[in-house]
Amino acid sequence: MHSDHESYMGFSLLSRLNKSLETIVGILEGVSIDSVINLREVSFLTEWIRHCDDVRHLHPFNELIPVINTALADGVLTEEEKLDILWLCSRLDTKGDYVNNVLYDMQRLHGILGGILADGKITETELTGLMGWLSENDHLKTCWPYDEVESLISGVMQDGVIDEKEQLLLQRLFSEFIQLADDKTITNPPVIMGGQMVGLCSFAPAIKFEDSWFCFTGASTKYKRRDLKEMVEKLGGKFTDSMTGKVDYLVIGADGNPCWAYACYGRKVEAAVNYRKTGRNVQLVHEIDFHDAVADALG
Structure with missing residues (x-):
């Protein structure tokens, strides 16, 4: 575990x-x-x-x-x-x-x-x-x-x-x-947005760290939550533990969480989906893509 x-x-x-x-x-x-x-x-x-x-x-x-x-x-x-x-x-x-x-x-x-x-x-x-x-x-x-x-x-x-x-x-x-x-975690299930079938997690997302708000859900296969927070802040981003309307990127940990009531996703994912339905441009990003973006930003 x-x-x-x-x-x-x-x-x-x-x-x-x-x-x-x-x-x-x-x-x-x-x-x-x-x-x-x-x-x-x-x-x-x-x-x-x-x-x-x-x-x-x-x-x-x-x-x-x-x-x-x-x-x-x-x-x-x-x-x-x-x-x-x-x-x-x-x-x-x-x-x-x-x-x-x-x-x-x-x-x-x-x-x-x-x-x-x-x-x-x-x-x-x-x-x-x-x-x-x-x-x-x-x-x-x-x-x-x-x-x-x-x-x-x-x-x-x-x-x-x-x-x-x-x-x-x-x-x-x-x-x-x-x-x-x-x-243990969602990968890219489709959802209906504006009559169109789209992936829940962004495919090969272009992640901008400077002045962007990040939130994390689930558990990382590599890092503690505080380490992820430090990565974001080092690259000019901002971190919050709450999934609010100001969040630009919700990063989904690749290790999921066996205590989630819905098994494959949690409250923050559901909140992010609801924000997207209202037109808020929040991206759901899989942890693997997040780490790739960090590596690219660090050069």
Whole structure:
């Protein structure tokens, strides 16, 4: 674990339990949204369960994991087994009042997106099921990435057929919201801006340090936050810990943060996206591009 994350782990246990539970429910809904569960989708769910090792001995996972493992033992997840697991999840309520229901529903959406993509292909039937889920959960409107997902799917489904370009766009977006293995941070998911599909992180950004405001989120693979601050200030830039309207560049640490409630991004990223929607020219920059820009500026 990255040292920057250790201080979060002690007080984030409840949120990590809930996030894992909601994501598993979402994956189950996603892999079965077209009424078919294939071998690749079962393998995806099995792999996700393997990544819950740090909480599997705790309630509710000490009850849930054995049930899921039994269901997956033969390499097949039947409809009845899925319903049994979903029923158990609904009874294993650890939520309390520490965050509102929007958080849980958004975590479930992330799981659904991952479940749909589990077999490597997104079908028209799956998108129809997803649109139904989005309609039933329209209280998530304005919460990123609900609007982007809904807008992209609506555009793709206008002619009722997913062409090759649309398939790639859908896969690119959906793949950002399930964290497995070392994929700890967003890379460049597309978002809808002014009716156009654009990348969230700037591609090969031209970064100007002099008199520009920088903010950082997540953890760096190379430096402490204070080191990043010193780099910016040495090159004539200004640093802030808060994602406000004055920020020009939000740098996203390549090591992510396992305590983020939304797994692949955090509050600052969502705030930056909302600023961009209002016309504020804030650039989201991946840490790798930031280091390249620093190297260029230092000559």
